Amino acid sequence: MIRMIMHGCNGAMGQVIAGLVEQDEDITIVAGVDINTERKQDFPVYASLWEVREKADVVVDFASAAAVDGLLDFCREKGMPVVLCTTGLSGEQLEKTQEASGQTAVLRSANMSLGVNTLLKLVAEAAKTLAAAGFDMEIVEKHHNQKMDAPSGTALALADAMNHGAGDSFHYVYDRSQRREKRDRKEIGISAVRGGTIVGEHDVIFAGKDEVITLSHAAYSKAVFAKGAVEAAKFLAGKGPGFYSMSDVIGNN
Numbered sequence: 001m002i003r004m005i006m007h008g009c010n011g012a013m014g015q016v017i018a019g020l021v022e023q024d025e026d027i028t029i030v031a032g033v034d035i036n037t038e039r040k041q042d043f044p045v046y047a048s049l050w051e052v053r054e055k056a057d058v059v060v061d062f063a064s065a066a067a068v069d070g071l072l073d074f075c076r077e078k079g080m081p082v083v084l085c086t087t088g089l090s091g092e093q094l095e096k097t098q099e100a101s102g103q104t105a106v107l108r109s110a111n112m113s114l115g116v117n118t119l120l121k122l123v124a125e126a127a128k129t130l131a132a133a134g135f136d137m138e139i140v141e142k143h144h145n146q147k148m149d150a151p152s153g154t155a156l157a158l159a160d161a162m163n164h165g166a167g168d169s170f171h172y173v174y175d176r177s178q179r180r181e182k183r184d185r186k187e188i189g190i191s192a193v194r195g196g197t198i199v200g201e202h203d204v205i206f207a208g209k210d211e212v213i214t215l216s217h218a219a220y221s222k223a224v225f226a227k228g229a230v231e232a233a234k235f236l237a238g239k240g241p242g243f244y245s246m247s248d249v250i251g252n253n
Helices: 012-022 065-078 091-100 114-130 153-165 223-236 246-252
Strands: 002-007 027-033 058-061 082-084 105-108 136-143 171-173 187-194 200-208 211-219 242-244
Touching: 002 012, 002 223, 012 027, 012 223, 027 223, 058 065, 058 223, 065 082, 065 091, 082 223, 091 105, 105 223, 105 246, 114 153, 114 200, 114 211, 114 223, 114 246, 136 153, 153 187, 153 200, 223 246
Parallel strands: 002 027, 002 058, 058 082, 082 105, 105 242, 136 187, 171 187
Antiparallel strands: 136 200, 200 211
């Protein structure tokens, strides 16, 4: 039985993951961490990782970017594998994540769903052909009105995959409202929509002369991300230091 700490256990995603783990015979949550310790769970909830007394094999993080530095410090010192799902990290935090992987197992993904990780591969392959043929590349992402960061981590991951497929020669444009000029051939446009309870939608658009190809992914519940996070935790428990991704989890199944 894999023993897991849920970092951000009282947040929306933390609660969904807790519900899934309850029905899984291979993994259990031994402790949770959240700034809101008043909400009761079927496991002890602490305000800090450093307060946790239970032994664990892996931490799953769905908290906030502000809590990531402390999380990485804890996991490095304890040699604790961590599934890092929080988005909106700064450049310094991304560097710290890479550094931590030298001392413990770190799995980071902008999106935990199987569908999105398949889409990443598809858009990279499409960009190899279509960017060279002069197609313009755009991404439109939509999320609920409570999401803090924009563009989404998934949109940026899609842009990176497209850019890599096209030879890493493109730059990103997030806002054209202050520009009075034609579109640059070497830009990938990324637009963010925030409204209602949209779980997550991403449209990748390849627009050429007289034809448009659109690759899309829509999530209809948070459960698709929660399931991926649980599978990642099972994969990462017991792994040695290194930087892992959802492609490793997919390839392992």
